[in-house]
Amino acid sequence: MKLSEDDIRPIYLQISEGIKDDILKGLLNEEDQVPSTNQLVSLYKINPATAAKGINTLVEEGIIYKKRGIGMFIASGAKSEIIKTRKKVFFDEYVLKLMSEAQKLNIPKESIIEMINDADIYLKQ
Structure with missing residues (x-):
């Protein structure tokens, strides 16, 4: 730490x-x-x-x-509780904001999935 x-x-x-x-x-x-x-x-x-x-x-x-x-x-059960809490925070702070912005930009879900896959490939390099 x-x-x-x-x-x-x-x-x-x-x-x-x-x-x-x-x-x-x-x-x-x-x-x-x-x-x-x-x-x-x-x-x-x-x-x-x-x-x-x-x-x-x-x-x-x-x-x-x-x-x-x-x-x-x-x-x-501490680890599973931390994971559960952080998943909720991740959803609230990232996924909902991502989807809201995608709606404004008229980006379909499929394109977001492609972007995530591209980011995954990029990060593995």
Whole structure:
């Protein structure tokens, strides 16, 4: 996980999204322990309240849970929950906007599919 000063998102969101990304990439699995607030503070030189807010965001979402006296761990089903949530965001923020713009430009669905296939070929090069 990396934090970026150039990122417009608050640091606590970068922390929570970074942990989610690590779960999606398989770097963190269900029941794995996540870095403690103190580890995040030390590693990234951030305010303890900021690190705690990033972790607490994940607890509120049910992505991680606390084992009293031991630390924070990835919850069972966390990866599938992250995927479900991100698919909805992807649909709302990208697919609907894409289709709306395509309608304005009178681009048929088949042409969009061709464009996606061309982009896929381009990205594989």
